[in-house]
């Protein structure tokens with residue numbers, strides 16, 4: 001799923017853009033998460049709970065669906081987090097999915113709590 005996810009969400013011009021440019025694009029756009037930001041930070045399921053993680057991933061996609069800057073938002077989070085795991089939904093994906101994307105880029109990302 002990660003490959004398709006990466007292809008779908010990080011296609012376009014966001015990958016590798018400077019953080020400042022990504023911030024400018026994200027902050028200058030209307031964003032669904034600004035209305036109820038707490039929804040984007042629901043408690044994340046344990047790594048051993050595959051079904052709960054699937055549900056959380058579906059929720060993440062639904063929350064960010066239609067956001068005009070989802071690719072920029074995801075790329076910005078990936079660059080800001082570096083190898084560290086983040087928290088919450090960003091760009092339609094959960095933190096463990098972002099870690100998978102980073103691994104896909106060849107980054108050395110710890111497996112702590114991941115699957």
Ligand code: SF4
Nearest residue numbers: 033064067070073091
């Ligand atoms: S992609 Fe999601 S988290 Fe990012 S700005 Fe859009 S709604 Fe907010």
